[in-house]
Amino acid sequence: MAVDYPSQFRLAIQQGKKREVAKTFINSEPLAGKMYTQRLTDEAPVIWDFDLIFSQFQAKLFDAWFFVTADSGNEAVNMPIKTEQGIVVHEVRFIDIPQPRETASVWRYSCSVQAAAIVRPDDVNVLSDLAIAGYTEQDMQLLDQAINEGWPEA
Numbered sequence: 001m002a003v004d005y006p007s008q009f010r011l012a013i014q015q016g017k018k019r020e021v022a023k024t025f026i027n028s029e030p031l032a033g034k035m036y037t038q039r040l041t042d043e044a045p046v047i048w049d050f051d052l053i054f055s056q057f058q059a060k061l062f063d064a065w066f067f068v069t070a071d072s073g074n075e076a077v078n079m080p081i082k083t084e085q086g087i088v089v090h091e092v093r094f095i096d097i098p099q100p101r102e103t104a105s106v107w108r109y110s111c112s113v114q115a116a117a118i119v120r121p122d123d124v125n126v127l128s129d130l131a132i133a134g135y136t137e138q139d140m141q142l143l144d145q146a147i148n149e150g151w152p153e154a
Contacts, residue, residue: 002076002091003069009062010053011080011087012111017050019083021118046118048081052098052109059100059107066098073097083118090115 022044029035054062070077073094080087092113099110 002078005077005079006065012050012052017048020047045114045116047112047114049112052111054107056107085120088119090119
C-alpha cells in the first residue's frame with residue numbers, strides 16, 4: 001500500500017519538470033511502400049524528472065520521511081503532480097534516491113519517479129469528442145453556467 005506524500009512539503013517544481021512516456025508502438029519502414037505502425041503494448045509507464053526545493057529544516061524532514069516512511073524509496077508514494085489535467089495524485093515509485101544539492105539557502109533534491117500511467121480524472125472519450133467538435137474553453141464555461149445556474153434541477 002502506498003504512503004502519502006506529506007501535504008506540508010512543497011510539490012515538484014512546476015517549471016522545468018520533464019515527463020517521458022514509454023512508446024506503445026513501433027514504426028516499420030518496408031523496402032517499398034508506406035511505413036506501417038504496430039502496437040507493442042497498451043501499458044505506457046511514465047517517468048517524471050523534477051526537483052524538490054526545501055529550506056534546511058524542510059530538507060531535514062524530507063530526508064527523515066524518505067528514509068523512514070518511504071523506506072528509502074522502496075515504498076510506493078501517493079504524490080500530487082501537476083499535469084495538463086490539473087494537480088492529480090499519482091502512485092509513483094522513486095527510481096533512485098533523491099540527490100540533494102545546496103543552492104544559496106535552499107536544498108534542491110533531484111528526483112526521478114515512475115508511475116504505471118498518467119492519471120486522467122476526466123473521460124478522455126468525451127474530451128476527444130469536444131476537441132473534434134471544435135468547442136473552446138469559453139464555450140464550455142457558458143455551457144456549464146447555463147446548466148448549473150439556468151437549469152439546476154436538470
